[in-house]
Amino acid sequence: MSIKLISEMTGISYATVARALSGNGYCSKEKRDIIAKAAEEIHYHPNLSARTLRNNRTEKVLLGIPDICNAFYFRMIEGITEELDKVGYYPIIFNTRHLLDKELKLIDLLSQRYADGLILVSFNFTEANIDALRRTNLPAVLTNRYEGIREDDNFDFVYSDHVAGMEQVTSFMVEKGCKNILLVAGNENEQTSAERVQGYKNVLQQHNIPVRDEYILNGEFRTEPAHDAFAAFMQKGLPVDAVITANELMFMGVMRYMTEHGIDLDAFRIASFDNTDFSRNLNVTSLDLKQDEIGRSAVRLLMERIEGRRVKSEQVYLMPELIVRKT
Amino acid sequence: MSIKLISEMTGISYATVARALSGNGYCSKEKRDIIAKAAEEIHYHPNLSARTLRNNRTEKVLLGIPDICNAFYFRMIEGITEELDKVGYYPIIFNTRHLLDKELKLIDLLSQRYADGLILVSFNFTEANIDALRRTNLPAVLTNRYEGIREDDNFDFVYSDHVAGMEQVTSFMVEKGCKNILLVAGNENEQTSAERVQGYKNVLQQHNIPVRDEYILNGEFRTEPAHDAFAAFMQKGLPVDAVITANELMFMGVMRYMTEHGIDLDAFRIASFDNTDFSRNLNVTSLDLKQDEIGRSAVRLLMERIEGRRVKSEQVYLMPELIVRKT
DNA sequence: GTGAAAGCGCTAACAC
DNA sequence: GTGTTAGCGCTTTCAC
Secondary structure, X not given: OHHHHHHHHHOOOHHHHHHHHHOOOOOOXXXXXXXXXXXXXXXXXXXXXXXXXXXXXXXXXXXXXXXXXXXXXXXXXXXXXXXXXXXXXXXXXXXXXXXXXXXXXXXXXXHOOOOOEEEEOOOOOOHHHHHHHHHHOOOEEEOOOOOOOOOOOOEEXXXXXXXXXXXXXXXXXXXXXXXOEEEEEOOOOOHHHHHHHHHHHHHHHHOOOOOOHHHEEEOOOOHXXXXXXXXXXXXXXXXXXXXXXXXHHHHHHHHHHHHHXXXXXXXXXXXXEOOOHHHHHOOOEEEEOOHHHHHHHHHHHHHHHHOOOOOOOOEEEEOOEEEOXXX | OHHHHHHHXXXXXXXXXXXXXXXXXXXOHHHHHHHHHHHHHOOOOOOHHHHHHHXXXXXXXXXXXXXXXXXXXXXXXXXXXXXXXXXXXXXXXXXXXXXXHHHHHHHHHHHOOOOOEEEEOOOOOOHHHHHHHHHHOOOEEEOOOOOOOOOOOOEEEEEEOHHHHHHHHHHHHHHOOOOOEEEEEOOOOOHHHXXXXXXXXXXXXXXXXXXXXXXXXXXXXOHXXXXXXXXXXXXXXXXXXXXXXXXXXXXXXXXXXXXXXXXXXXXXXXXXXXXXXXXXXXXXXXXXXXXHHHHHHHHHHHHHHHOOOOOOOOEEEEOOEEEOOOO
């Protein structure tokens, strides 16, 4: 409509106006000025839907985050945003709130061509979302391991080695002479939590330290449950010389218990996963899971597919790094 | 194309297929089944661009956030998301990174009809972005005061009273008997910072406590500058019995200094703005700026405009609430 | 150099 | 009940 309108206003043909506005193809200087003036007058803006419909290209990427309020994802989002910037793409951030429902909705949006590709962060890759993803046959990257991936799948994954990560943290504690190491973990049914618990057990066994179930808490990866589980543990009066929290939300819960009860940060050694601002500003040792690099790799993999440079599925593994601080 | 494809596959007319797929209008059970099967077979998904182009409606709202990694915005984003959910809308989150450039890009996206409306959080409402916004003549809500608003403007604003908020915090300190109250503020050129400083001064003057410039630091609303300004202040050895940080990022900076130097949380009274998880989990008194309610009001105002129920500009003022904790 | 027109996929009005 | 078709705004091919 708008080009047509300008065409009618100026008496210049539709095609010439279109050329002038897009900058593709020739249009004389005089006409271009007339057209520019008219465009300004009606506040012309090309309609994105029309353009997308025509080009079948959105120059946008959907980004599904399980919890947009979890600081863990910040550097990932930053990395993704910056990397997309370089190729003139935008991230469309969706908060999936750990709900399969929302993830499916997101995949549906991809099917509807709301974006050219999808980066999906999830801890819950199941038949439901993987199948939906396969059906879209559009480019996607998952930021977690999925066992059943096939070479001809339309998605890749980027993954941090959580087992090795927890081994680093636990080794650090053992080397510092700790024997009674409390692990505040997530739900063992979740793959990422199981992996972290595995890393913890591996190291204890290597050093012939007994693995005691009461030293492995289920904090559900969330602040409140971690707080409550930690409180219950402290009630028992068992010896502790080190606490490891398997993510920073749970570290927050532990921290809240400690401030409530006037327990100092140096009452025992403490280390967390995620390396967000929270641990940094409290000078607490934390495991950096390379979120930034996860994001950047995800974009690179995705763009390879969007630009048709690759069709075979690929997996990228990253190694976490322990950031040692005061604790 | 896709409807056409199904129409050709099944030999059923285009319109009937369209009716079956959309659910609008009649289509016999038998045909519907045939169509459903064909749709399934080709993984039919309606094309969003085509639909948007046709309907001139996206059912999406652009949401511009200055810093998506600042916990202050979490509850605002949540409030907005939930409220939009109720009316079947989605937020499209854009990280403007405090850059005018990005804000203008965002407003441009609105002009291109990438969404039906815009909620813009900014601390920098100037001629540039306000004019651009006016030119779109599309619905928008700003979450800050803008002095030059006109009754026929195409946008509204929602606003927390920062002066009254800081008065609450400062009064709390004064009532607790504090005399040497350090304020870690932002840059006074910024309107929100100036307002907060004003509230602080108001209360001190009411109580005949001298206002001393060296007790008002510029922490630029960011963690590092606040840390450094606080460190410099502490060097001087001036007496302090209370510290107020004008946002939680700056509180983090102060906190980092304290953990670095082994200063306990009860060395002096401390209170912050924002009431995020950081202060909550450290049991620190903080001012709740009603971010949730800001978000919800913003959506309500915006939907009134999107649905054409109102054209005159409106302003909503909210009153902050002090959450008293251990400090 | 400029202009006419097809077509992206969808919706909906209208004709039968 | 079912079918035909115009048109949303843009891009691009092709004809002049």
